[in-house]
Amino acid sequence: MNNSDLAQILIRAVEEADSSDRLLDAVQELAAAGIEEAVPTLIAALGYNNPGAAVAAVDGLIAIGEAAVSPLLQLIDDYNYGARAWAIRALAGIGDVRALDTLLEAAKTDFSLSVRRAAARGLGTLRWHQVPPEKLESIQTQVLEALLLISQDPEWVVRYAAVTSLETLAIAIAVTLPDQASRITNQLQQMLDTDVDLGVRTRVKFAQEKIQPQQHQEVFAPKRKLQDTEVPHRGGGRR
Amino acid sequence: MNPSPEKIKDLSLTGDNADGGSLTVEQAIANLESADLGLRFYAAWWLGRFRISEPAAVTALIKALEDEADRTPEGGYPLRRNAARALGKLGDRQAVSPLIRCLDCSDFYVREAAAQSLEMLGDPVCIPALIKLLAVGLQGEQLISQPDLSQPYDALLEALGTLRATEFAPLIKAFLEHPIELVQYSAARAMYQLTQEPVYGERLVQALAGEKLQLRRAVLADLGAIGYLPAADAIAQTLAENSLKLISLKGLLEHQVNHITPSTFSEGAIKVMNLMDSLL
Numbered sequence: 001m002n003n004s005d006l007a008q009i010l011i012r013a014v015e016e017a018d019s020s021d022r023l024l025d026a027v028q029e030l031a032a033a034g035i036e037e038a039v040p041t042l043i044a045a046l047g048y049n050n051p052g053a054a055v056a057a058v059d060g061l062i063a064i065g066e067a068a069v070s071p072l073l074q075l076i077d078d079y080n081y082g083a084r085a086w087a088i089r090a091l092a093g094i095g096d097v098r099a100l101d102t103l104l105e106a107a108k109t110d111f112s113l114s115v116r117r118a119a120a121r122g123l124g125t126l127r128w129h130q131v132p133p134e135k136l137e138s139i140q141t142q143v144l145e146a147l148l149l150i151s152q153d154p155e156w157v158v159r160y161a162a163v164t165s166l167e168t169l170a171i172a173i174a175v176t177l178p179d180q181a182s183r184i185t186n187q188l189q190q191m192l193d194t195d196v197d198l199g200v201r202t203r204v205k206f207a208q209e210k211i212q213p214q215q216h217q218e219v220f221a222p223k224r225k226l227q228d229t230e231v232p233h234r235g236g237g238r239r
Numbered sequence: 240m241n242p243s244p245e246k247i248k249d250l251s252l253t254g255d256n257a258d259g260g261s262l263t264v265e266q267a268i269a270n271l272e273s274a275d276l277g278l279r280f281y282a283a284w285w286l287g288r289f290r291i292s293e294p295a296a297v298t299a300l301i302k303a304l305e306d307e308a309d310r311t312p313e314g315g316y317p318l319r320r321n322a323a324r325a326l327g328k329l330g331d332r333q334a335v336s337p338l339i340r341c342l343d344c345s346d347f348y349v350r351e352a353a354a355q356s357l358e359m360l361g362d363p364v365c366i367p368a369l370i371k372l373l374a375v376g377l378q379g380e381q382l383i384s385q386p387d388l389s390q391p392y393d394a395l396l397e398a399l400g401t402l403r404a405t406e407f408a409p410l411i412k413a414f415l416e417h418p419i420e421l422v423q424y425s426a427a428r429a430m431y432q433l434t435q436e437p438v439y440g441e442r443l444v445q446a447l448a449g450e451k452l453q454l455r456r457a458v459l460a461d462l463g464a465i466g467y468l469p470a471a472d473a474i475a476q477t478l479a480e481n482s483l484k485l486i487s488l489k490g491l492l493e494h495q496v497n498h499i500t501p502s503t504f505s506e507g508a509i510k511v512m513n514l515m516d517s518l519l
């Protein structure tokens with residue numbers, strides 16, 4: 001049996017599932033097969049209001065990776081916010097920069113907090129090596145601006161997600177945009193001092209600990225040109 | 240079970256377009272005595288939602304606990320329910336005695352809201368009144384033989400756990416056998432709060448593997464409320480919305496950081512944060 005036949009059988013099992021348990025099993029099997037043809041069916045499974053099936057479908061889409069990105073971007077369901085949140089989660093897990101505009105818009109403007117949360121997280125998991133070097137600075141700056149804004153979201157969980165992304169971005173830009181790094185550390189400090197939510201403040205502190213090697217670099221070598229410090233500290237997150 | 244998933248969803252939606260009827264504080268307080276019963280009902284909700292804790296709001300809401308104008312066909316008191324819910328959120332202990340009186344109200348949902356708000360206000364003076372209601376379902380220290388549904392037992396048990404009614408643990412424990420699962424979970428939650436014995440936390444962890452989504456959601460809220468760290472993995476893996484798992488795990492995390500010195504993270508806190516990151 002070739003992949004295509006297998007895909008048809010597994011897809012039919014999803015379509016014909018007549019209980020939520022059967023649906024879950026069928027989606028899990030289809031996701032585990034890792035076949036590109038499964039992408040539309042997996043995307044459809046994001047909208048079945050079955051959290052187990054959606055988790056399995058997201059995992060499957062992430063495993064398929066780049067091939068799932070354009071269908072996800074095209075098929076993102078504009079009226080079902082539950083499905084949209086899962087689709088954004090899949091895009092975040094894949095980390096493909098083609099999703100950047102979708103993630104930026106969703107993180108800043110979507111009315112659903114679970115969509116904003118997933119998008120905020122996705123902005124921190126982008127695979128920067130895909131970006132052409134000449135565009136890297138401007139795109140990272142754009143993501144930084146967005147995250148600084150999102151970290152003031154009224155919902156704690158969106159701010160929490162923004163903190164995780166500020167953390168990874170701080171580590172990424174220590175190399176590429178070291179003069180912007182203080183904007184992240186300042187924002188984190190301000191959140192630690194003023195955020196009303198203990199969970200968010202705790203995550204901020206954890207982020208600060210992880211970023212610390214970069215902070216030391218600033219504190220202890222203020223007179224050196226910042227560009228000069230990048231090489232010795234590359235990957236210096238040893239803790 | 241409190242907060243219920245529906246309430247969380249409502250809050251998330253209203254949080255984004257924050258007004259609906261776009262009231263001012265003065266209007267809302269005045270509306271509590273409006274001729275339009277719909278406006279009264281909405282104003283009571285609004286004052287709680289936006290945590291308007293000024294004295295005039297508290298006084299007006301306490302007065303609304305004795306409202307006779309707004310009745311359902313079944314004899315319920317919609318305005319009293321909303322006023323009781325709002326008073327729990329405003330944190331003013333003047334409301335404690337009036338809420339205790341609400342525990343005698345003929346409307347089940349007023350009694351439920353009063354118990355929940357008394358839990359939030361945190362004043363143990365209400366414990367005897369809560370126990371009196373709980374005892375309706377008991378014969379001595381046993382459940383009465385005919386399953387009783389006449390009282391909001393889940394809310395009563397949760398309040399007694401939060402208020403540390405340790406001396407009444409035997410009465411609370413009896414409800415572990417109540418035929419309604421939600422009530423059993425509330426009893427397990429309260430028993431864990433009173434004794435810190437893992438067996439009660441594990442009872443809730445087991446419930447995360449149960450069949451019904453609605454019950455798994457309720458248990459997520461319970462585990463978050465008691466901060467039962469050994470549940471972390473089970474919470475992350477149960478079949479439910481990530482939003483609810485994140486709230487539950489945040490409860491665990493906050494419980495951890497409340498119990499450590501300020502400059503270090505416990506292994507448990509780090510584990511919980513990593514799980515939360517993976518669910519975002």
